[in-house]
Amino acid sequence: EAGVAQSPRYKIIEKRQSVAFWCNPISGHATLYWYQQILGQGPKLLIQFQNNGVVDDSQLPKDRFSAERLKGVDSTLKIQPAKLEDSAVYLCASSSGLAGGRGELFFGEGSRLTVL
Amino acid sequence: GESVGLHLPTLSVQEGDNSIINCAYSNSASDYFIWYKQESGKGPQFIIDIRSNMDKRQGQRVTVLLNKTVKHLSLQIAATQPGDSAVYFCAENVSGYSTLTFGKGTMLLVSP
Numbered sequence: 001e002a003g004v005a006q007s008p009r010y011k012i013i014e015k016r017q018s019v020a021f022w023c024n025p026i027s028g029h030a031t032l033y034w035y036q037q038i039l040g041q042g043p044k045l046l047i048q049f050q051n052n053g054v055v056d057d058s059q060l061p062k063d064r065f066s067a068e069r070l071k072g073v074d075s076t077l078k079i080q081p082a083k084l085e086d087s088a089v090y091l092c093a094s095s096s097g098l099a100g101g102r103g104e105l106f107f108g109e110g111s112r113l114t115v116l
Numbered sequence: 117g118e119s120v121g122l123h124l125p126t127l128s129v130q131e132g133d134n135s136i137i138n139c140a141y142s143n144s145a146s147d148y149f150i151w152y153k154q155e156s157g158k159g160p161q162f163i164i165d166i167r168s169n170m171d172k173r174q175g176q177r178v179t180v181l182l183n184k185t186v187k188h189l190s191l192q193i194a195a196t197q198p199g200d201s202a203v204y205f206c207a208e209n210v211s212g213y214s215t216l217t218f219g220k221g222t223m224l225l226v227s228p
Contacts, residue, residue: 004159040124042205042218043160056214091159104150105216107159 002026004108006092012114018080021111025073025094031055033105034067034077035091043091049075079113087115124203126223135193137222139206144187146208150216151180151191155202163191163204193224201226 005024013019025032030051035043046065047057052072060067064083069075079086089110095103129135141149147168152160166173166180166189173180179192193200203221 040220042207042221044218045215048214058215093159103165104162105160107161109157109159 004092004094004106006090006108006111008111009109010112010114012116013082014116015084016081018078019082019113020079021077021090021092021113023075023077023092023108025075025092026096026106029094029096029106030072031095032069032075033093033095034075035093035107037089037091037110039088046077046090082113082115084115087113089113124221124223126225128225128227129196131196131198131226131228133196135196135200135224135226137191137193137204137224139189139191139219139222141187141189141206141208141219143208143210143217145210146217147211148209149180149182149189150207150209151178152205152207152218153200153202154205154221160205196224196226198226198228200224 004026007022011019032049034046036046037043046060047067048055049069052069065079067077089112091107091110093105093107095105150165151163153163154160164175164178164180166182171182177194182189189206201224203223205218205221207216207218209216
């Protein structure tokens with residue numbers, strides 16, 4: 001079974017530029033998550049989708065971050081404009097049900113963003 | 117021994133020793149907990165979970181203990197191997213809420 005795919009793996013941009021990350025979850029997984037992981041810290045949830053609807057985006061900085069999952073499968077996370085403090089690894093995860101935070105989340109390898 | 121680094125507490129053990137990684141959680145309403153392992157350059161990987169109606173749960177070479185009185189859980193790894201070297205995170209969840217909140221993590225270093 002293929003895992004969660006993310007791209008690009010690495011991205012370096014200057015502040016105020018924009019960047020987009022793509023995620024393809026495990027086939028059939030209804031729930032998709034984007035997490036931000038700053039170096040030395042645990043992942044922090046940015047947004048959770050159930051199919052193509054948003055379940056939780058309370059921690060998403062909506063003035064600069066946006067995410068979509070239009071067809072309930074792939075998802076993109078965009079940052080515009082980027083700030084220095086956005087330097088982090090952006091992890092995508094999926095699970096088979098609503099989960100409610102329960103059960104196993106399958107994570108991709110992440111997209112490492114460096115903002116100069 | 118256990119030490120606090122710049123960002124992550126670090127536990128250094130010898131191959132074959134048993135390892136104990138501790139986690140203090142903050143929310144007394146949390147009733148579900150998961151341990152994840154994260155190797156360098158990879159995403160977190162599920163290890164084991166436990167619900168608050170249990171004090172102990174065992175997996176293959178791993179045991180999770182939960183003490184709700186002091187809001188503490190631990191992950192015990194038996195016969196630690198070099199391949200166990202990674203950062204370990206505990207995560208907590210409150211019933212009815214979708215958010216899984218991760219702790220700061222502990223780095224486990226296993227010497228051959």
